[in-house]
Amino acid sequence: MTWTLMVPRQVERLVVKVFNTEGAEAGSLELPPVFQLPVRKDLIRRAFLSAFTAMLQPKGRDPMAGRRTTAKYWGVGYGIARVPRLPNGTARFVVSARKGHIAFPPTPDRVLREEVNKKERAHAIASALAATSRIELVKARGHVFTADTLPIVVVDDAEENIGDSKRAREWLSKLGLWDDIVRSQEGTGIRAGKGKMRGRRYVEPKSILFVLTSYEKPLAKAVRNFPGVDIATPGNLGILHLAPGGVPGRLTVFSKTALEEVSRKFEVVFL
Structure with a gap:
């Protein structure tokens, strides 16, 4: 589905570097107009809450729980609390029993x-996309990197030619992104609270988001188990990927083709 967004004209379009499979600069690219949108933190927060709470399942108690009893009120004159009791004197029914x-x-x-409107959600996702190109917002999220332009765009050959974790680590080091994965690994710890008993024992900070053309690409399989890494495709790229916790500015790596597909999904008309 394609969304058309009408916004005031912003600054000139940004130009970012394109990197090859060796981590070296292989040219430059003009970012699509969607990256010129203003960052609407209020919309992003609402869209995040909508997506996050959609995963919650309502639960409740049986209305008769604790009320199915033959206990009766005995009346006064027994020198005991006036609560419903069984024939043997055991209190029942009341909250304190x-x-x-x-x-x-x-x-x-x-x-x-x-609840959030469809157009609001689309505008929030586009705004979160624009935030991935703002270096100050990405640093404010706590990401560690040395690149001077964001987002990171790589050639399509990287999806096919980088197929193991060892080479992926070397490649990310040359791009100046590996320190962010180290940050996520060092920040991983045991959750505080009862979530430890419910299959959520560890808390892992988010690191790099890879937007690729397919989950089956060798690069996707090479990086998917790195700490804090998420994989997304242009078709399912959502607010949970781009703004975890409702905070925009995710450190993102796009393949060239995936970036073109994202730009076709969000058509921007400047007023």
């Missing part, structure tokens, strides 16, 4: 999901 009901149980009627 064993096997009683919960005071304020979770309810499936609670609104968990943030």
Whole structure:
């Protein structure tokens, strides 16, 4: 699906370097107009919350939980608390009693999901794309790199010719990006709280996002297990990839063809 976005004209289009499979500069490229959009942090935050909360599943309690009992109120004159009791004197039903009901149980009627309009979501994704070219925003997210232009664009041959992790590490080192993966590895730690018991034991900072033409490319398989790395294609590139936590400025690597597909998806009309 193609989205047409109408925005005020910004500064001149940015020119970025194109790198080859050896990590050397192989030319330059003019970024598509979508990278000229202003960064709307408010829209990005809303779109992120919408995508994040869409994964939540409502849960609730049985309305009769803790209330299925034969206990009755005995009345006054027994010198004990006036709560429903079984014939043997055991209290039931009330919140403070064993096997009683919960005071304020979770309810499936609670609104968990943030709703966002389709055009707002498209504008937020395009704005998050533009943020990947802003060096100050990428550094503000905590990414570590030495490149002087962003995003990083590589030739299409890199998707095919870099097929193992050892070569991928050497290649990323030449591009000045490997330090960000080291940062993610050093920042990985055990989660605080009960998430440790629920299959979410470790917290891993996000590092590089690779936008490639396919998940089956050798480069995708070579880098997918690096700490904090995510793989995306132009067809499913979303706000969770571009702005984790609702914060724009993800350090991103595009293949040349993938960048062209992204530019066709977001057509920008300047006023």
